[in-house]
Amino acid sequence: MKVHFNLYLFVAVLFVVGGVFGALLVNVLTLEQQQDLADEVGQYVHYMGAGVGTSEEEVFWERFFFHLKWLVLIWLLGVTVVGIPGILALNFFKGTLIGFALGVLVGQYGWKGVVFSFLTMAPQNVIAVPALIIASVAAISFGLFIVKNRLLGQSGELLPQLGSLTSSSLLMLLLLAGAALIEAYISPSVIGWATPYLSPQNGMI
Numbered sequence: 238m239k240v241h242f243n244l245y246l247f248v249a250v251l252f253v254v255g256g257v258f259g260a261l262l263v264n265v266l267t268l269e270q271q272q273d274l275a276d277e278v279g280q281y282v283h284y285m286g287a288g289v290g291t292s293e294e295e296v297f298w299e300r301f302f303f304h305l306k307w308l309v310l311i312w313l314l315g316v317t318v319v320g321i322p323g324i325l326a327l328n329f330f331k332g333t334l335i336g337f338a339l340g341v342l343v344g345q346y347g348w349k350g351v352v353f354s355f356l357t358m359a360p361q362n363v364i365a366v367p368a369l370i371i372a373s374v375a376a377i378s379f380g381l382f383i384v385k386n387r388l389l390g391q392s393g394e395l396l397p398q399l400g401s402l403t404s405s406s407l408l409m410l411l412l413l414a415g416a417a418l419i420e421a422y423i424s425p426s427v428i429g430w431a432t433p434y435l436s437p438q439n440g441m442i
Contacts, residue, residue, distance in 0.1 A: 244374045248328050252370065255332025262333070263340035274341055297421035304365065304413035307331075308372055312406050315376025316399075318383045324373050331369060335362060356431050357424055365416040368409040375405040 266274065311327060314320025338358065342350035379402040383395075 241374060241378065244377055245370065248325070248370050248373050248377070251325055252328045252332040252366065255329035256336035256339075257332075258329075259333035259336025259338075260340035260343075262337055263344050293421045293425070296425075297417050300417035300420045301414055304417060305410065307369065308406055308410055308413065311369070311372050311376050312402065315379045315402060318380045321377055321380045324376055328370065328373055331366070335366075353431055357428050360423060360427070361416040361419040364412055364419070368412040368416070372406050372409040375402050378402075 307327070311324055314323045314327075335358065339350075339354050342354050344350070346353060379398055382398050386395075
């Protein structure tokens with residue numbers, strides 16, 4: 238349990254560091270790049286708020302398969318053992334993506350962007366992020382088991398460990414499906430409700 242706790246803590250901290258890096262990365266962009274990005278974000282928010290876009294079912298399957306690919310990649314990296322650094326890099330990259338998105342919204346809308354991000358990004362990520370961290374720790378634990386009990390010559394049953402990794406991944410897939418449902422059926426409505434308050438004419442969101 239102590240080893241797993243340390244892994245959870247390490248992966249979680251790595252994700253947070255990635256988030257901070259992503260938020261700071263916005264400041265590295267030139268003013269022209271920031272403006273172009275802000276315009277694209279503004280158009281996206283406008284279209285979502287107006288209800289323009291793909292259907293909820295299409296969004297669900299797109300997000301579900303996105304999460305599935307991410308989960309399968311983590312599983313494969315864990316099974317190959319040498320992919321453990323790749324798992325850590327994926328968590329850092331995931332944090333960077335979320336931090337960058339938050340940084341763009343805050344840079345364009347100020348404190349309103351913080352509230353808007355909380356309303357639109359937090360509901361699905363409060364499920365997706367822990368699920369990916371748990372899957373990552375399970376994959377890293379399996380890789381460490383292989384190193385300890387196979388490469389270093391110690392005994393150990395491989396199939397139960399592989400079964401544990403696979404079952405954990407499948408369970409996390411169910412959670413990620415729930416996150417995809419939120420992204421498809423709840424987030425668009427929340428964006429539509431919150432978008433008008435991003436206007437400079439509104440003092441509060």
